[in-house]
Amino acid sequence: MSQGSNFVDYVKICCRSGHGGAGSAHLHRDKHTAKGGPDGGDGGRGGHVTIKGNAQLWTLLHLKYRKHVIAGDGDRGGSALRSGKTGRDEILEVPLGTIAKNAETGETVFEITEDGETKILTPGGRGGLGNWHFKSSTMQTPRFAQPGEDGQEVWNILELKLLADVGLVGFPNAGKSTLLSVVSAAKPEIADYAFTTIVPNLGIVAYRDNRSFVMADIPGIIEGASQGKGLGFRFLRHIERNSVLLFMIPAxxxxxxxxxxxxLLNELEQYNPELIHKPRVLAITKSDLLDDELLAEMKLELPQDIPSVFISSIAQKGIPELKDLLWKEINAPA
Incomplete structure (x- = not known):
C-alpha cells in the first residue's frame, strides 16, 4: 500500500456513549432483620468515548472504516450498597495534531497535541443514585431510586493537522519534495509534473550539535486553492500548525x-489571515540553473520583507545556509 492510500486526515464517526445504570431501591433484609432500612447501591456510569494522543501514529487510517463507536452501559446498583459496574470506555488513539469537531455544528470540541493526552469526546450517562441517598428523618424507608442517565449519540469529525516546525509553501513542481528528500531521511514520490505530492510528507532534518527539526512537504497550491481548487483545503489545513513557513519559488x-x-501569500491570506503573521523564509530553488549574471539580476527582484536564500537541492547549494535561516526563525523569541 502506498503512502497515498495510507494517509487519512479526516474521518466522520458516530459516537454513542453508554447509558448509566439505575440505582437500586433495595431494602435491607436478612434472618435477623425483617424490615431494614434502604441499602440500594448506585448505578454505574455509562462508558465514555475518549480520544487519546499517540505520538507513534501519523494518520487516521485505522478509524476510516469504523463508522460507529459504541461504549458500554453501566450496570444497575445492587443491595448492601453495592455500586453497579462502570460501562466499558471506548478509547480512540489518534495522531498528535488531531482536532475533534461536532459534525452538526462544526464547532471545535478540543484538540490533542501531546502524547498520552486523553479527553472525553462523548461522556457516558451518570449512574442513578440508590435509595439510601434519599433516607431522611421524615422518610425512613424510601422505596425509590434514581434511573440512570441516558448516553449520548453524536456524529463527530476528527481532523488531522500535522505538527511540524517548517511547512513548505509553493506551487506544484517548486522542488519541495526534492528538498525534503535531500535534507531528511523522508522518501517522497518525486517526478517532473505538477501534483506529485498528494499527501503530506514529514521529514526530520538533522541540524548542528545533534539538534533537529521537523519539516512538512504538503501538496502544492495553485491560484484559487483557498476556494478549494486543486488540492485546496486539504493542503491548507496542515499549514496552520507549522511554526515557520518556507516559501519556495523555482528559479x-x-x-x-x-x-x-x-x-502564494494571497492564497494563504484568503484561506486564513492569521497565517500571514507566521515567520517566513524564502528559498529560490533550482538555482544551479543560474549563471552569475542572472543570479545578480534575480537578487534585485527579491521581496524585501523576508529572509531569503538561493538553493539547489540537486547540487547541494545553499542547503547549510537554509538550515541556519530556518533554525534561527524556529527559535526566534515570540
Missing amino acids: DTNRTLKEEYAI
Whole structure:
C-alpha cells in the first residue's frame, strides 16, 4: 500500500456513549432483620468515548472504516450498597495534531497535541443514585431510586493537522519534495509534473550539535486553492500548525519572484489571515540553473520583507545556509 492510500486526515464517526445504570431501591433484609432500612447501591456510569494522543501514529487510517463507536452501559446498583459496574470506555488513539469537531455544528470540541493526552469526546450517562441517598428523618424507608442517565449519540469529525516546525509553501513542481528528500531521511514520490505530492510528507532534518527539526512537504497550491481548487483545503489545513513557513519559488518561474511570492501569500491570506503573521523564509530553488549574471539580476527582484536564500537541492547549494535561516526563525523569541 502506498503512502497515498495510507494517509487519512479526516474521518466522520458516530459516537454513542453508554447509558448509566439505575440505582437500586433495595431494602435491607436478612434472618435477623425483617424490615431494614434502604441499602440500594448506585448505578454505574455509562462508558465514555475518549480520544487519546499517540505520538507513534501519523494518520487516521485505522478509524476510516469504523463508522460507529459504541461504549458500554453501566450496570444497575445492587443491595448492601453495592455500586453497579462502570460501562466499558471506548478509547480512540489518534495522531498528535488531531482536532475533534461536532459534525452538526462544526464547532471545535478540543484538540490533542501531546502524547498520552486523553479527553472525553462523548461522556457516558451518570449512574442513578440508590435509595439510601434519599433516607431522611421524615422518610425512613424510601422505596425509590434514581434511573440512570441516558448516553449520548453524536456524529463527530476528527481532523488531522500535522505538527511540524517548517511547512513548505509553493506551487506544484517548486522542488519541495526534492528538498525534503535531500535534507531528511523522508522518501517522497518525486517526478517532473505538477501534483506529485498528494499527501503530506514529514521529514526530520538533522541540524548542528545533534539538534533537529521537523519539516512538512504538503501538496502544492495553485491560484484559487483557498476556494478549494486543486488540492485546496486539504493542503491548507496542515499549514496552520507549522511554526515557520518556507516559501519556495523555482528559479525558472515564468513570473517575477515578487509576483509569484505575492500570489502564494494571497492564497494563504484568503484561506486564513492569521497565517500571514507566521515567520517566513524564502528559498529560490533550482538555482544551479543560474549563471552569475542572472543570479545578480534575480537578487534585485527579491521581496524585501523576508529572509531569503538561493538553493539547489540537486547540487547541494545553499542547503547549510537554509538550515541556519530556518533554525534561527524556529527559535526566534515570540
